[in-house]
Amino acid sequence: MCNNYRSHVDRARIEEAFGALGLRVVYLEGVPNFEPRDDIRITDRAPIVRAGGVQGTAELVQCRWSWPGPGGKPVNNFRADGRALDRGRCLIVADGFYEYTAPADPKAKRKDKWLFTRPGEPLMCIAGLWRVDPQVGTAFTMLTCPPGPDIRPFHHRQVAVLPQGSWARWLDPAVPAGGLIGPLPAGSLEATRVA
Secondary structure, three states: OOOEEEEOOOHHHHHHHHHOOOOEEEOOOOOOOOOOEEEEEOOOEEEEEEEOOOOOEEEEEEEEEOEEOHHHOEEOEEEOOOOOOOOOEEEEEEOEEEEEEOOOOOOOOOOEEEEEEEOOEOOEEEEEEEEEEOOOEEEEEEEEEOOOOOOOOOOOOEEOEEOHHHHHHHHOOOOOHHHOOOOOOOOOOEEEEOO
8 A cells, every 4th residue: 555655746836726726725834845755655744735724725734644553553544435534634745656566577676666646737635634643743644445447457455536626525524525535537547667
């Protein structure tokens, strides 16, 4: 499952994308650094967008990816299937995520790394949940769903990438999650082998 993603998304692009949905992005903690990052890993801090406290706003904050689960194992992915998910919704800002497969070369020591992007779309949002954890502070996890046709050859699950038209509805806890989370249609994601 996804334990690594990429973000080369800048502040202007985020503000423009959410502005097109009628949401003004606000920065409660000040404007974070938006340096391009090829590898955001579990426990790294990264930007998320959550519902704002004022109508028509969305808050962008930096927080830790994963909180400690039972036995200390990080909760970086959370199965969305059949859950209400009516609290702590957020959107994880990215432009790609990675999956790993057995190496094509049987002599290779490392798995093959595949980058998934949305063709023609420089920004994607992954559905997530955020919470304040007593051990690590504010943290988020990615939601997963059954794989769509673009992911199925690579993995038996996928992160829940939401189309832009669903972002504002996802941030509204009154909108049932069931109709929003699911695999994207064929051709929505493009896979590129990067290692």
